[in-house]
Amino acid sequence: MARKNIKDLKRNEAGIAAAVGILKQRFGEKFKTSLSLREQHSHTTTYLRSQLPDAVVWPQTTQEVSDIVKICAEHKVPVIPFGTGTSLEGGVNAPAGGISIDLQEMNAIISVNAEDLDVCVEAGVTRESLNQHLRDKGLFFPVDPGANASLGGMASTRASGTNAVRYGTMRENVIAVTAVMADGRIIKTANRARKSSSGYDLTRVLVGSEGTLGIITELTIRLHGIPEAIAAGLCFFPTVEDACNTTILAMQSGIGMARIELMDVDAVASVNRYSKLDLPLQILLLLEFHGSQDGVREQQKSFGEIAEEFGGSDFQWAESTEERTRLWTARHNCYWALKAEAGEKEFLTTDVCVPISHLAECVTQTQKDISDAGLYGPIIGHVGDGNFHAALAVDLDDREEIAKAEEVAEKIVMRALSMDGTCTGEHGIGQGKINFAAIEHGDGIDFMHAIKMALDPDNIMNPGKLFAV
Amino acid sequence: MARKNIKDLKRNEAGIAAAVGILKQRFGEKFKTSLSLREQHSHTTTYLRSQLPDAVVWPQTTQEVSDIVKICAEHKVPVIPFGTGTSLEGGVNAPAGGISIDLQEMNAIISVNAEDLDVCVEAGVTRESLNQHLRDKGLFFPVDPGANASLGGMASTRASGTNAVRYGTMRENVIAVTAVMADGRIIKTANRARKSSSGYDLTRVLVGSEGTLGIITELTIRLHGIPEAIAAGLCFFPTVEDACNTTILAMQSGIGMARIELMDVDAVASVNRYSKLDLPLQILLLLEFHGSQDGVREQQKSFGEIAEEFGGSDFQWAESTEERTRLWTARHNCYWALKAEAGEKEFLTTDVCVPISHLAECVTQTQKDISDAGLYGPIIGHVGDGNFHAALAVDLDDREEIAKAEEVAEKIVMRALSMDGTCTGEHGIGQGKINFAAIEHGDGIDFMHAIKMALDPDNIMNPGKLFAV
The missing domain is CATH 3.30.70.2190 (Alpha-Beta Plaits)
Known part of the structure; x- marks a missing residue:
């Protein structure tokens, strides 16, 4: 179960060239290699450096996603699922190149099962468009991260938001997903029953796996009645x-x-x-x-x-x-308000979550860290869950400021861990928190990695995320 | 990812003899091989045939569980975790022999964190004893399967009960577990934060895995205030x-x-x-x-x-x-009331869960199946979740009646699956529903099995459950 250093990730030039050729042929207008589109698809909204994919493809169906993955699997080429590109931890970066699979055109609301309080959607549906669709049915979907993210992306990062304190996160609100696995096979993790004891919880294996085990193409999610x-x-x-x-x-x-x-x-x-x-x-x-x-x-x-x-x-x-x-x-x-405030600067954002009994102390000490370092770093939080964010503004040309911000971010995370908390409440690990995840989970990270190797032995599914591989 | 037929499970006589010798030496009075204790530890409360372990051991600490698993791992000997022995699907049977690890003496309530609404317990604590302990604190733990089961066993089968419609099942109420993995290593799947996006959801990989991936020795679970x-x-x-x-x-x-x-x-x-x-x-x-x-x-x-x-x-x-x-x-x-009613007969119990819109039809048709077959089979259900049980009484000496009951049970499950439901809402797969799980999950079962092989390559963790291996 040995993990390799992140530096070992190498581009597979021959494989990429072959896959690009085949995919271009197969997908025509829905396959692009222009620089601007590749840049857009590795934009991470944060201070993390963009790492461009070699091409972007827009599948229309789960079967097309499967076809793409099969082609990439054959040539051992990375595939990076893309929702709306609002990851805060470099989730859509392509450190070894590969194909960005943009799911935004898979945006059908497949079936609203009002009587069962659930809905099946394609992964590209955004939370706002779903709620728009549901409005006249007296129903809503509560999970609401800051961005108008896609539901597939939200599932992949186990997103939450302001309503989680009452309605739970994507962990509690995803009933089932359809996913394309590393060999191109399509699985559906569960039916629509509200509960099940039938085998391993593949739904929750995929929720929060950040595209490293499979690409979520459809989801069945729980709805809630709009309160009186x-x-x-x-x-x-x-x-x-x-x-x-x-x-x-x-x-x-x-x-x-x-x-x-x-x-x-x-x-x-x-x-x-x-x-x-x-x-x-x-x-x-x-x-x-x-x-x-x-x-x-x-x-x-x-x-x-x-x-x-x-x-x-x-x-x-x-x-x-x-x-x-x-x-x-x-x-x-x-x-976006903070971004506007920060002018030319970018943000190093971090989010931690602690047992609520430690919240006051954790937030207060975090404020002190930020002000001691002389940084601009507002704090906002979903405090009912013990979860809060610090957004540290950094001048990307000022290496000293970046180092200072990184030091503060590390302090914030290490304090949260020492208070029996987690290094990320809702943003995910991506690239930005790989080392913190390893500290948080100890030997657990080896078992996570064993699952990764079992389901994706060639490491083509969003490589370079979660693990230092 | 090929799965073997269940008949391939063979006893490793030499390994078992070696492990029994070492464990006897190491655990003395806390290690027994008497027939009556071995019988008691494979008692399954149902019509499934008992398959005895070779010995029973009562560890006192997580470290002792780790020691036992390391010894068994070295000699490739099965380990079967045992809580209170109330599995309805043969969960504690030992089809290839091995060591039953009885966790009932690990029954400490480690810490009640009233302000965070959680509690850390050892796996052998039963739900009733926990609630007794909590009563004067104004808190309670809601998950309540029919039996006074151990919390470790409840987590392992993703149990639920009558309160799940409001408070969720073990899936929603387990925050973290400490588990001994197949190589004897001890992991803790999470800290006490209410939510986390940090890596794969190892908690929910283990919850519902029925001891096939690791042995849960401690749990952190959510508490709720006793309502006004x-x-x-x-x-x-x-x-x-x-x-x-x-x-x-x-x-x-x-x-x-x-x-x-x-x-x-x-x-x-x-x-x-x-x-x-x-x-x-x-x-x-x-x-x-x-x-x-x-x-x-x-x-x-x-x-x-x-x-x-x-x-x-x-x-x-x-x-x-x-x-x-x-x-x-x-x-x-x-x-137990039904058992008393059935006299000398045993029960073939089944539980399915369907989207609630299908509930009336599913229950009505199930009743008809049972009466058409001329069986005694009361129905009880957690109907707010779409989950119900049928308990079919069978005379173990009447092969025709058993065949009839199995046919009805199959009909019940296949109907639930055809209604977008699951083959078990809360009892688990164990031995009894291995074939149904394979039908329900399609290719998904291969990915479950890949996880099993990655985390337990020698198949020593409760073998012969969940998969036809």
Whole structure:
């Protein structure tokens, strides 16, 4: 089970040339090798360096994905699945070249099973387009990472977002996937039953595997009824610690929050500017409650009492749907707001997740690390889950600043691990956190790698991600 | 990835003799080879034939489990983990002999993290003893299969029970496990963070793997606050279809039932006799609602309106805690009630799970199969999940009756699969459903087996389960 160093990844020039020739012939207009498209398909939204694939192909069906993988398998050429390209950890980079498989044209909503609260979609469907489609059915899909990501990509990185505290992450919301495996075979991991004890949980083997075991081409996912009543509100706190302690106590009291989001003052300031809001420049908790009319009122009251204990402001409630949408859109655009704030700089983002009892301490110490290093690094978080992000702005021409940011990022992760947490709550490992994953999992990483080698012996499935191979 | 026929499983006599000698020396009083203990450790509660291990060992620590597995690995001797021996699919049988590792003495509750709503336990802790321990903390662990099973065994079979409709199964409630792998190495699959995107989901690789990939020795599992208000009640229906349709509509309406259990008339009759109740001999839904006082009242009202539409009786509410406990104890003892009813006969039990839209049809047709075959086969089910059980009584000396029961069981499973369901909702594959798993998963079973071969190349971990190897 020995792992090789990341430097061992070599381009297979002859294989790539052969595969490119065959695929060009086979896919015609749906196969491109232009530099701009290859650049676009290795864009990682972060400070990580782009590594271009040799070509991009746009399959229309699972069978076409299978055909592509079979051709690449024969010639031992890497395949890199591409959804919307919003990975924060270099997930779509092609360190040994190969073929980017862009699934955006596989965007059919195959069947909505309203009575079973599930839907089958192709992997290229984005979360926003799915919810648009579902709106008049009284149903919604809750998992909402910052980007309008594709559902296939979200499954691959085990994404979550603001609703996870109530509705779970992709781990809980994916019922089954159809995937093309490394030999080109197509499997469906499960039927539509809500639960099953039938064999290994291949669904959850693939969810979070970041394209390294198979390419997800279709998904069956859980839907939820749009609640009878929704109330969103803002509550401001004197310190991050107060906001975290309010969150902790509210979670422990079993108040069923649907969303509970933290923004520090830097984040609030940039959101104000980007989304033209005028929120007070204080530590913010942005909340949402779902339920019956009475249920939501109960939750609001209970939460308000806890917030008051920790010096929280009176609530500002977003009464109308429009106002609520405006607030959450601003929250979802937070990453772009920070980007705008950072001007020419890029971001080294990190996200960690700790048991909620450690949250206040973890966030407070992280803030101190960032300010001690003299960096601009707003903190935002899905604090109901104990999950938060730090976005550290770095000038790509300033090697010293990059080194400083990397040092802070390492401190953040090592602290989270020391608090019984994880090196990433929702962004994934990609290239950026390979070493941290190895530290987090100890011998476990060897067993992960054994699974990788068993299912993809030639290492053609998104190589150079998750493992130092 | 070729799979061998189950007949290829051979006893490794020399290896077993060597391992038995070494283990006897090493474990002294905690190692036994008496026939009665070996019989007890292959008792499967069902009609499946017992296959005895060569010895039973009672480790006290994870390190001791590791020592045992290392000795067995060196001599290529099977290890079969044993919790409470309540598998319904031959999970603890030893078709090629080997060592039964009884984890019941590893029964420490290591740490209750009340503020994080989780607990770390050793694998031998039973669900009832955990809940006893938690009672005065206002917390509980919801997963409740019929038996008072061990939590390690429950994780291994991805167990669920009556609360799964609201709280999920072991899949959702296990945060991390410590496991001894086939080479004796000890891994911990995750820390205590509520969510993580860090690498493959080894937790869920092991949950449901039935001891074929590793032996779970410790678990971190999620706890839930005991709700402010609980209401349990009985509602009787003219037909199974009416009861199922009530369930379907209640689920679709988003009424947050905590439990919704179906019993057919045969099941009600035997529960009456066994638990000394006097329930009317009609189709029964046994329900429970959790929430705030107001929330529970809302749920009761909404459910009552739906039940009325389908001819449901007025509710009989169990007002006191004692009355509620009595009802649910009767439900949990249902299997033993049926056993008592069946006299000398044994049971061929099967459990399937279908999308809820197919539930009424699936249960109704199953009832017809059973009565057409002239068998005694009560149906009970966790119908909120689309999951139900049929227990077919068979005289072990009557080969014709066994053949009839097997034919009916096959029909039940094949119908569930044709309805986009699974061949087992919560019992697992074990030995009894190996062929059905192969049908359900198609090529997927090859990838499961590739994982098995990668993590356990000598096939010493509970061999002869899940796969026809």
